[in-house]
Amino acid sequence: EAQLVESGGGLVQPGGSLRLSCEASGLTFSASNMNWIRQAPGKGLEWIAYISGSSDTIFYADSVKGRFTVSRDNAETILYLDMNTLRVEDTGFYYCTPGGGSWFDPWGQGTLVTVSP
Amino acid sequence: QSVLTQPPSVSGAPGQRVTISCSGNRSNIGGNTVNWYQQLPGMAPKLFMYSNNQRPSGVPDRISGSRSGTSASLAISGLQPEDEADYHCAAWDDSLNGPVFGGGTKLTVL
Numbered sequence: 001e002a003q004l005v006e007s008g009g010g011l012v013q014p015g016g017s018l019r020l021s022c023e024a025s026g027l028t029f030s031a032s033n034m035n036w037i038r039q040a041p042g043k044g045l046e047w048i049a050y051i052s053g054s055s056d057t058i059f060y061a062d063s064v065k066g067r068f069t070v071s072r073d074n075a076e077t078i079l080y081l082d083m084n085t086l087r088v089e090d091t092g093f094y095y096c097t098p099g100g101g102s103w104f105d106p107w108g109q110g111t112l113v114t115v116s117p
Numbered sequence: 118q119s120v121l122t123q124p125p126s127v128s129g130a131p132g133q134r135v136t137i138s139c140s141g142n143r144s145n146i147g148g149n150t151v152n153w154y155q156q157l158p159g160m161a162p163k164l165f166m167y168s169n170n171q172r173p174s175g176v177p178d179r180i181s182g183s184r185s186g187t188s189a190s191l192a193i194s195g196l197q198p199e200d201e202a203d204y205h206c207a208a209w210d211d212s213l214n215g216p217v218f219g220g221g222t223k224l225t226v227l
Contacts, residue, residue: 044119044220045154045162045205061215095161102152102207102216105164105173 002027002106004096009111016086020111022079022096029077030054032098036070036081039110040092049081050100064090086115120145121206121219128225134194137222139206141187145217149209151189153182156203156221165204166191193224201226 008020024032036049049070050059058070069082079096093110122140129135139151153166164173166182169189179194189208193200206219 045207045218047216047218050215059215093161101149101209102218103164103167104152104154104162104207105167107161107163109161 002098004098004106004108006094006096006108006111009094009113011114011116012086013117014086014088014115016115017082017084018086018113020081020083020094020096020113022081022108024077024079024096024098027098029072030074033100034070034072034079035097035099035104036068036079036094037097037104037107038090038092038094038113040089043092051079083113086113088115091115119220120210120213120217121208123204123206123219123222125220126223126225128227129196130227131196131198133196134192135196135224136193137191137204137206137224139189139191139219141189141208141217143187144212145187145208145210146184146189147187148211151182151184152207153191154205154207156205158202162205196226198226200224 003025005023031053033052037047048061048064051070067085071080095107095110097104097107127135150168154162155165156162169184170182181192203221205221210217
């Protein structure tokens with residue numbers, strides 16, 4: 001059974017940076033296209049980044065383009081999200097999940113990012 | 118503001134049937150399949166319905182999904198207390214070139 005464990009969240013000031021990690025197990029990670037999806041407190045879900053298994057295809061939502069960078073280490077089965085120039089509106093839970101289109105399964109438990117002065 | 122439109126909340130008594138709607142346009146629901154995610158209180162989302170009307174393993178057959186035109190719906194019959202959760206619809210959007218979600222619907226079992 002696939003398992004995903006996110007980490008790296010925390011409290012950061014506006015303009016700051018964070019690196020999120022997602023450790024994957026129980027799936028053929030190098031063959032899995034991966035995504036980051038976030039959820040602001042009390043709000044809906046927002047897809048923010050996609051990376052193909054070989055890292056040759058990467059997409060971002062407009063809301064994070066130019067500030068966030070997704071990457072992966074297939075040898076270590078870890079997915080990363082480098083977040084720079086953080087804004088208050090980036091606050092929320094960040095989830096990693098394999099999938100494509102609008103099909104995402106399974107999901108990690110999420111890691112909370114709080115951007116506040 | 119979410120691209121797909123869902124009612125913020127629905128409710129029903131145990132044993133009743135409720136439906137949750139999800140409205141979009143030709144770029145998303147009108148041309149692509151819809152997936153639904155269930156999010157139990159304090160938990161991460163979980164795939165609950167895929168390809169409009171396909172149930173993942175473990176989802177009971179009292180749950181059904183449908184899509185017509187630019188709208189989709191999720192129906193839950195024989196409501197049970199454990200159905201109380203947030204439900205999110207999702208579809209690929211050809212204009213935005215990415216997946217889009219609804220704002221989520223909170224289901225309350227009275």
